[in-house]
Structures are given as C-alpha cells and as structure tokens.
Amino acid sequence: MTAIVEFASLLERTMGLSADTVGLSYIESAVKARLSACKLIDLEDYWEYVRASKTELQELIDAVIVPETWFFRDREAFSALADEAYNKWLPAHPDGQMRLLSLPCATGEEPYSMAMALLAAGFPGSLFRIDAIDISVRMLKRAEEAVYGRNSFRDKDLDFRDRFFEPAGSEFRLAKTVRRQVRFHQGNLLDPRFMPDATTYDFIFCRNVLIYFDRATQDRAVHVLTRLLKADALLFVGPSESGLLLSHDFVPAELPLAFAFRKKAHALPELHAGLAPPSRRRRLSARAIAAPAARPAVRQGAASRPAATLRQPAAMETVLDEIAGLANQGRLSEAIQRCEEFLRTRGPSARAYYLMGLAHDATGMHQEAEQYYRKVLYLDPGHHEALVHLAFLLEQQGDAAGAQRLHQRAKRANSGGRV
Numbered sequence: 001m002t003a004i005v006e007f008a009s010l011l012e013r014t015m016g017l018s019a020d021t022v023g024l025s026y027i028e029s030a031v032k033a034r035l036s037a038c039k040l041i042d043l044e045d046y047w048e049y050v051r052a053s054k055t056e057l058q059e060l061i062d063a064v065i066v067p068e069t070w071f072f073r074d075r076e077a078f079s080a081l082a083d084e085a086y087n088k089w090l091p092a093h094p095d096g097q098m099r100l101l102s103l104p105c106a107t108g109e110e111p112y113s114m115a116m117a118l119l120a121a122g123f124p125g126s127l128f129r130i131d132a133i134d135i136s137v138r139m140l141k142r143a144e145e146a147v148y149g150r151n152s153f154r155d156k157d158l159d160f161r162d163r164f165f166e167p168a169g170s171e172f173r174l175a176k177t178v179r180r181q182v183r184f185h186q187g188n189l190l191d192p193r194f195m196p197d198a199t200t201y202d203f204i205f206c207r208n209v210l211i212y213f214d215r216a217t218q219d220r221a222v223h224v225l226t227r228l229l230k231a232d233a234l235l236f237v238g239p240s241e242s243g244l245l246l247s248h249d250f251v252p253a254e255l256p257l258a259f260a261f262r263k264k265a266h267a268l269p270e271l272h273a274g275l276a277p278p279s280r281r282r283r284l285s286a287r288a289i290a291a292p293a294a295r296p297a298v299r300q301g302a303a304s305r306p307a308a309t310l311r312q313p314a315a316m317e318t319v320l321d322e323i324a325g326l327a328n329q330g331r332l333s334e335a336i337q338r339c340e341e342f343l344r345t346r347g348p349s350a351r352a353y354y355l356m357g358l359a360h361d362a363t364g365m366h367q368e369a370e371q372y373y374r375k376v377l378y379l380d381p382g383h384h385e386a387l388v389h390l391a392f393l394l395e396q397q398g399d400a401a402g403a404q405r406l407h408q409r410a411k412r413a414n415s416g417g418r419v
C-alpha cells in the first residue's frame with residue numbers, strides 16, 4: 001500500500017521540500033487534489049502514474065509549492081541592492097554588464113522589484129540583466145504575464161505602483177521598461193544538472209525557499225549558490241535563513257536588515273575602497289522607492305492599546321537601529337542581549353520584540369521566536385512582518401490552518417482593514 005510518506009519522500013528527493021517544515025497533511029491535501037484532477041480513486045494508481053509521468057510530477061510539484069511573495073518584500077534588501085549597485089558596482093565596472101539572479105522568483109514580484117529599485121536609482125537598463133528561476137511552471141507563466149492583483153502590493157508605500165504600473169481592470173499591468181530587464185527560466189535548484197554553464201552573478205536573491213529544506217538539503221543549496229556567485233558578489237537570503245549562511249563560508253555584508261552576505265575571502269573592508277571618486281558617488285534617488293519599511297507606528301485602534309505601541313522617541317529608535325545592525329552582522333547573541341536590556345530598561349516595544357523574534361528565528365530557536373512575534377502582535381495587531389513570520393513558523397509546525405489565518409490577517413493589515 002502506498003502511503004503519503006512515500007509521496008513526501010519523492011517530493012523531498014525531487015525538489016527538497018521537507019515534510020517536517022510544511023506538515024504531512026499539507027502534502028496529503030496536494031496529493032488528493034491531483035488524484036481527483038487525474039480522475040483517479042486509488043492512491044496506488046496515482047503513485048504509479050506520478051512515477052511514470054514527468055508532466056504529472058511537475059503538476060504535483062506545482063500543487064505543493066508555497067508561492068507566497070509580494071513586491072518589495074523585506075524592502076531593505078532592495079534599497080541595499082540599489083545602493084550597492086549604483087555606488088559600488090557601477091563605478092568599478094564602467095564598461096561591464098551587471099548580472100543578477102532571483103532564485104526562486106515565484107510569480108515574479110521579487111525580480112521585478114529588483115529591476116524597479118535599480119531603474120529608480122538611475123541605473124541604466126542597458127547595463128543589467130536579471131535571470132529569474134523557479135521550479136513551478138505555473139508560477140512562471142504568471143510572472144511572464146506581469147499582471148498583478150492587490151495581494152502582490154502588501155507594502156504600505158505604493159509609489160512604485162504609480163510609477164511602473166498601469167491599471168488593468170481591478171489589477172495592474174507592469175510596464176515593459178521593467179519587464180524587459182527580466183528573463184524567466186524554469187529550473188530546480190537541487191537538480192544536479194542545474195545551470196551547468198559557467199554563468200556567475202554579481203547579486204543573487206535566494207529568499208524564502210531554504211526554510212522549506214532540511215539541513216542536508218540546505219547545505220547542498222548553499223553550495224550551488226556559492227558556485228553561482230562571483231567572488232565579490234552579494235547573496236541576499238530571507239530573514240530566517242541568515243543563520244544558515246553563518247555556518248558556511250559567508251559573512252554578513254553589514255547592510256542593516258537586508259540579510260545580505262559575502263563570501264568570506266572577499267569580505268575585507270578594502271574590497272571596494274577607492275573604486276569610485278567621492279564626487280561620482282551620490283545618494284540614491286531610489287531611497288524614495290526602496291526606503292526602509294515604515295516602522296510600526298500608531299495604527300487604527302491604538303488608543304485602546306498599551307502606551308508602548310506609540311511611536312518611539314528618536315533616541316530609542318537609534319538604539320533599536322544599532323541592535324538591528326548587530327543582528328544583521330550575525331552578532332545575534334549580542335543583539336539579543338542588547339534587546340533584553342532595552343526591554344528591561346525602557347519597557348515593551350513592538351520593534352524590540354520583533355528584533356528578538358528575528359534573532360531567535362535566525363539562530364533556530366523557533367519556539368522563542370514564536371513567543372516574541374506573538375508579543376509584537378499583542379502590541380501591534382497589524383504588524384505585517386510579524387504576522388508573516390509567525391505564519392511561516394506555524395506552517396513549519398504543520399499548523400496549516402493557523403498559518404492561513406495569519407496570512408489572511410496580514411493581507412487585511414496591509415489593505416488597512418481590521419485585523
């Protein structure tokens with residue numbers, strides 16, 4: 001008798017998805033959906049079919065992937081990309097072509113955000129190209145269409161939508177100037193034949209996929225990324241994935257809250273020294289578009305919440321910025337210590353709890369991270385990032401329904417509705 005665990009192990013071997021991270025029930029519902037789409041009743045028959053047909057295996061992969069993404073997700077990464085590209089890469093490679101990779105790109109919001117951030121910074125479109133890869137054929141089709149609904153615009157700052165999109169019914173179509181910067185390809189990061197040519201990249205975004213792999217698979221994925229990265233390149237990962245890179249040959253690039261890393265041998269401070277005469281450097285116009293996400297401030301209904309939800313005085317924000325900087329440099333225990341002291345001396349703060357959540361998440365202390373994200377939400381029920389991170393944690397524990405509820409809340413918070 002074929003059991004769901006056999007499908008789970010087939011999926012793990014093929015695409016890296018670990019049943020421990022999403023839960024067996026998640027995989028079971030995807031298998032059952034495909035069984036019924038194939039008009040089969042018996043699991044055994046479907047098992048034979050999926051093993052014999054590459055097309056059906058792809059359908060099953062498309063049914064289990066977690067396609068969660070949106071424009072300018074973790075905004076600081078795009079701000080840092082534009083800054084590094086314009087102020088460091090460009091002066092150092094006046095005649096070069098900058099190569100970027102978004103892997104996995106899901107429905108395209110991430111690579112298109114990279115392109116928008118660069119174009120808005122004044123980086124010439126003719127000087128860069130973004131390759132965008134995902135295992136899901138269905139997601140790539142939507143990425144090529146480049147028409148997006150509200151769910152893709154979760155950030156509060158939507159200036160970029162006015163600038164680069166035009167309305168298409170109730171949705172928005174992305175301008176050709178942005179679309180032509182990105183080329184989509186189907187690929188499996190864990191396929192031994194993945195990108196065999198010698199293409200290497202100046203910037204790679206590999207965010208929010210490593211969390212779905214077990215440790216051995218994560219290590220394999222990091223080796224692939226190491227091969228694809230140029231010597232002095234930057235690798236951006238998701239907030240809960242940064243701990244993993246510290247256990248490989250990577251060091252933090254020290255770009256606050258961008259979760260960016262360099263290869264160890266190339267992390268010396270003199271790396272970019274003297275690359276550009278100061279007069280050629282300028283602050284980016286991209287700041288307007290890729291500025292750090294707004295900090296949790298007073299939201300509707302805050303009057304009935306504890307005073308701690310009110311905006312922090314500037315000095316307190318500076319301390320929290322420093323703590324965020326420590327966390328991003330991988331100095332996680334120092335960040336946790338400073339945060340604990342902050343909370344002890346200054347009382348509850350949504351941002352401090354959020355930083356505690358991120359730092360614990362990054363060190364693999366998921367239970368503690370969960371508690372901190374819940375504290376954030378007590379103080380600030382519409383804190384979008386805390387809702388999303390907590391949803392991921394619940395997904396990893398197999399609580400698909402709880403995760404779903406939090407994703408819905410995050411969506412409502414984003415559209416300014418009641419949470």
Ligand SMILES: C[S@@+](CC[C@H](N)C(=O)[O-])C[C@H]1O[C@@H](n2cnc3c(N)ncnc32)[C@H](O)[C@@H]1O
Pocket residue numbers: 014015016017065066067068069070073103104105106107110133134135136139187188189190206207208209238
């Ligand atoms: C949560 S989305 C992340 C999208 C984007 N990077 C972001 O952070 O918003 C995860 C994506 O990983 C893709 N994926 C999962 N396993 C993969 C693999 N082995 N190779 C390539 N893509 C994969 C899924 O198809 C899905 O679109």
